Amino acid sequence: MVLLGSTGSIGVNALIIAKRFGIMVEALVAGKNIALLNEQIKEHHPKYVAISDANDRKLVNHTNVFVGKEGILELLQKTQSYLVVNALVGFVGLAPSIEALRLGKRLALANKESLVVAGHLLDTSHITPIDSEHFGLWYLLGKRPVRGMTITASGGAFRDTPLEELGKMSFQDALKHPNWSMGAKITIDSATMTNKLFELLEAKWLFGVDRLDAIIEPKSLIHAFINFKDGSTTAHLAVADMKLPIAFALVGEVEEPILPSLDLASIGSFSFQKIEAARYPIWEIKEDVLAHPTRGVVINAANEVGIAKFFNQEINILELAERTIKAYRHFEDAIPKSLDEVFEIDREVRRYCLSF
Ligand SMILES: NC(=O)C1=CN([C@@H]2O[C@H](COP(=O)(O)OP(=O)(O)OC[C@H]3O[C@@H](n4cnc5c(N)ncnc54)[C@H](OP(=O)(O)O)[C@@H]3O)[C@@H](O)[C@H]2O)C=CC1
Numbered sequence: 634m635v636l637l638g639s640t641g642s643i644g645v646n647a648l649i650i651a652k653r654f655g656i657m658v659e660a661l662v663a664g665k666n667i668a669l670l671n672e673q674i675k676e677h678h679p680k681y682v683a684i685s686d687a688n689d690r691k692l693v694n695h696t697n698v699f700v701g702k703e704g705i706l707e708l709l710q711k712t713q714s715y716l717v718v719n720a721l722v723g724f725v726g727l728a729p730s731i732e733a734l735r736l737g738k739r740l741a742l743a744n745k746e747s748l749v750v751a752g753h754l755l756d757t758s759h760i761t762p763i764d765s766e767h768f769g770l771w772y773l774l775g776k777r778p779v780r781g782m783t784i785t786a787s788g789g790a791f792r793d794t795p796l797e798e799l800g801k802m803s804f805q806d807a808l809k810h811p812n813w814s815m816g817a818k819i820t821i822d823s824a825t826m827t828n829k830l831f832e833l834l835e836a837k838w839l840f841g842v843d844r845l846d847a848i849i850e851p852k853s854l855i856h857a858f859i860n861f862k863d864g865s866t867t868a869h870l871a872v873a874d875m876k877l878p879i880a881f882a883l884v885g886e887v888e889e890p891i892l893p894s895l896d897l898a899s900i901g902s903f904s905f906q907k908i909e910a911a912r913y914p915i916w917e918i919k920e921d922v923l924a925h926p927t928r929g930v931v932i933n934a935a936n937e938v939g940i941a942k943f944f945n946q947e948i949n950i951l952e953l954a955e956r957t958i959k960a961y962r963h964f965e966d967a968i969p970k971s972l973d974e975v976f977e978i979d980r981e982v983r984r985y986c987l988s989f
C-alpha cells in the first residue's frame with residue numbers, strides 16, 4: 634500500500650494494521666516529523682518516501698525522497714500498489730485523492746476534506762471511508778430501503794463548558810477531546826462541531842442519502858444509526874478506536890478480533906443530546922449546507938483560515954464559526970462545476986477570509 638500522512642494519528646494506526654495483516658508498505662508520505670518517519674522507514678522498508686519541506690531532505694534516511702505537494706503526486710505515479718491510504722489533513726489531501734483515483738487506485742480515505750470540498754466530483758465507488766461514523770453506516774447497511782441516517786458526535790472539548798466561558802477557551806483547551814486521541818485539526822473541528830457538519834457531507838456523497846442528521850452521544854461508543862423505511866433503527870457500537878475502520882479499509886473483510894467487545898453492563902446507560910447552535914454556532918447553517926452540499930469548499934477554506942487564526946490567538950472559538958458562516962453567506966453562488974473550480978474557489982475564499 635501507499636500511505637499518505639504516515640506520521641499522523643491515522644497513519645500510525647494504519648501501519649499497526651498493515652504490520653498485523655502483512656500488508657507491504659510501498660511508500661510513505663509525511664510532513665515535518667522526520668524522526669518518526671525515519672523509524673517507520675526502518676521498520677517498513679518503503680521503496681519511496683515523500684516529505685513536505687526540501688530543507689528536511691538530508692535528514693531522511695532514504696535515497697528515494699520526493700518533496701512538496703508535487704512530490705506526493707510524483708510518488709503516486711511511481712507506485713505499483715493498488716491501495717492508497719490518504720491520511721493527510723486538510724485541503725492539501727485533495728490533489729493526492731484526485732491523482733490516486735485518476736491512476737485507477739483504490740482510495741482508503743481518512744482525508745474527509747477531499748469529500749467535503751469535491752464529493753460531487755469524485756468517483757466514490759473507488760473510495761472506502763476511514764471515519765468511525767461512516768464505517769458504522771457501511772457496516773449497518775443491508776438490502777432494506779433506508780429512510781435516513783444519523784451519526785453521533787461526542788460534543789467535543791467544550792460540551793460541558795458554561796456558554797459564557799466559551800469565548801475564553803484557548804486552542805490548547807480545545808485540544809482536550811473527551812474520548813478520541815486524534816490530530817490537532819480534527820480535534821478543533823470536533824470542539825466547534827464542524828467535524829460533524831463535514832461528516833454529514835461525507836455521508837451524503839458516500840451513501841447518496843438526503844435525510845441526514847447528527848446527535849450527541851457523550852461516550853462515543855455508538856457511532857451511527859440507520860433508520861429504515863419500515864420504522865426499524867439499527868445502531869453501530871464499538872470501542873472508540875480507529876483500528877477497526879482502518880482494518881476494514883485496508884483488508885476488506887475482517888473476521889478476527891480487532892477490538893474487545895463492549896461490556897454493556899459496565900457501560901450501564903446511554904444518553905443523547907440535541908446539538909444546539911448556542912454552543913456550536915456552525916450548526917445554524919447545517920440545514921442550508923445539506924440543501925447545498927456542493928458549497929463545502931467554501932466552508933472548508935474559511936474553516937482552515939479560521940483555525941490558523943484561532944491558533945495564533947487572533948480570534949476565539951466562537952468567532953471561528955462566525956467567520957465561516959460569514960464566508961458561506963458571502964460566497965453563496967460559489968458552486969464548483971469542475972475540480973479546477975474547486976481549487977479556484979478555495980483560493981478565493983482564503984483570500985477573502987484573510988482580509989478581515
Ligand atoms: N485521527 C482520527 O482518529 C481521525 C482522523 N480523520 C481524518 O483523517 C485525516 C488525518 O487526521 P489525523 O491523523 O488525526 O491528523 P494528524 O495531524 O495526526 O496527521 C496528519 C498527517 O498528515 C501529514 N501532513 C500534513 N501536512 C502535510 C503536507 N503538506 N505534506 C505531507 N504530509 C503532511 C502529517 O505529517 P507530520 O505530522 O509529519 O507533519 C501527518 O502525517 C484528517 O482529514 C482527519 O479529519 C478521520 C477520522 C478519524
Ligand SMILES: CC(=O)[C@@H](O)[C@H](O)COP(=O)(O)O
Pocket residue numbers: 764765766785786787788789813819822823824828829875
Ligand atoms: C474518530 C472519528 O471518527 C472522529 O471523526 C470523531 O468522530 C471525532 O469526534 P467528534 O464526534 O467529537 O467529532
Ligand SMILES: [Mn+2]
Pocket residue numbers: 764765766832
Ligand atoms: Mn468521525
